[in-house]
Amino acid sequence: MMITKEQRSLYRSEGYMILPGVIPPAMLAMLREECSYYLGYYDCIMDSRGVQTENISHRGKRYFINNRYRLSSRLWQFIFSDLMAEVARATVGDEAWLMHEQWVVKGAEQGMKFAWHQDSGYVKWYNPTTQHKPYVTCWCTLDEVSEENGTVYLLPHSRGGTKSEIITHIKEDGTNDLIGYTGSDPGDPVVVPAGSIVAFDSFVFHRSGPNLTGNMRRIYLPQYSEKPLTRPDGKPWAMATPFLKDGKNIYNHAEDSAENWGPFPEDKNVVV
Template identity: 90%
Template sequence: MKITDQQRELYRTEGYMILPGVIPPAMLEMLREECSYYLGYYDSIMDAKGVQTENISHRGKRYFINNRYRLSNRLWQFIFSDLMAEVARATVGDEAYLFHEQWVVKGAEQGMKFAWHQDSGYVKWYNPTTEHKPYVTCWCTLDDVSEENGTVYLLPHSRGGTKSRIINHTKEDGTNDLIGYTGSDPGDPVIVPAGSIVAFDSFVFHRSGPNQTERMRRIYLPQYSAKPIDRPDGKPWAMATPFLKDGKNIYSHAEDAAERFGPFPETKKESVA
């Protein structure tokens, strides 16, 4: 994949770029399989709690399943791939960290809409003093997306007035969505095939419609930042896994696993008489 100068310029000025059909078929199939596992996993968690709604997830209707990649043996192969390194370099630059990742799934026929917001609006909601630079959201389609199945709508910076600021958001009763825009501009719907990446910066307003089709609408969404984004206590807001340094992919799966689970214990060698 080669990102063109025109795509880079659109991201710089309006905050987004669209890369149709760039995810290799084998990688796309892996993401679909992992998505199926995590949907069942999350339903079981909600069953154990006896709830139908958890934060902004609503069982059978809309799921946001966050920061579970270390539970998978395969997801890191996509998150830290050469493909995603190219996207990260073209958006946040030659130094990049995995900031956050999640599955975003709308259920068949009853998949809920999602209100106008900036992704950074959620960071500011929990940390009002944040002054972070925009990070990049990589909206990766596991299905063909259309207005009928609840695709994303983008409001470019020139129309949203969002190139350099995070808007204060309010919480919507019932859905728990944060809302940052209440104007009349409907935004631009993204119509792309499965295996596409829509990269937009975290200051861009976006929303999505309901899923009115007979099939789920599935998205995988890794996000990368140029610097770690911290909470007021100095700890990372979500994650800060090193990915790029001086433009090179420095991710180490072994080091990442050791940080999460601890190093493997050394085997004691017994002497033989």
């Protein structure tokens, strides 16, 4: 894959670029299989806790399953692939760290909407003093996405006024969503085939509609930053796995295992 000058320019000016159908078929099949496993995994967690809602996940309706890639023997092959290295270089630059990854799934017929927000708005909610450059969200479609099944809507920087600012968000009762925009602009819906990557920076406002179709809407998304994001105590915000240095892929799978990792980071950083 070669990211064009036009796509790079759009990302720099408006905060996003769209790469239709770039995920190889074998890799896409693997991601779908892994997604099925993690949905069952998370339902079991909810069952063990006797809950139907956990933070912003609602069983059967909307799932956010965060920072579990080290439990998989295969996900690292996508997260640290040449494909994702190219996306990271074109967005955050020649130094990149994996700072977060998650599954975002909307259930068939009852998949919930998600409110207008910036991804960095969630960082600011938990760390009001944060000062960080935008990181990149790679919204990878496991299914064809449309307005009917709850695709993402983007509000470009020129319309959202968000190129250099993290807006203070408020929490919505009932859903626990954070909301950062209440204007009338509906945003631009992303309609792309399965296997696409929508890369947008963490200051871009985005939302999603409900899933009204008979099939799930499945997304996998890794997020990369040019340097580790930290909490007020200096510890990493979520993860800080080295990926690129001087533009070269330096990821070392042998050293990156669940046994060497320690406790799971808290699940606080989300997108639609």
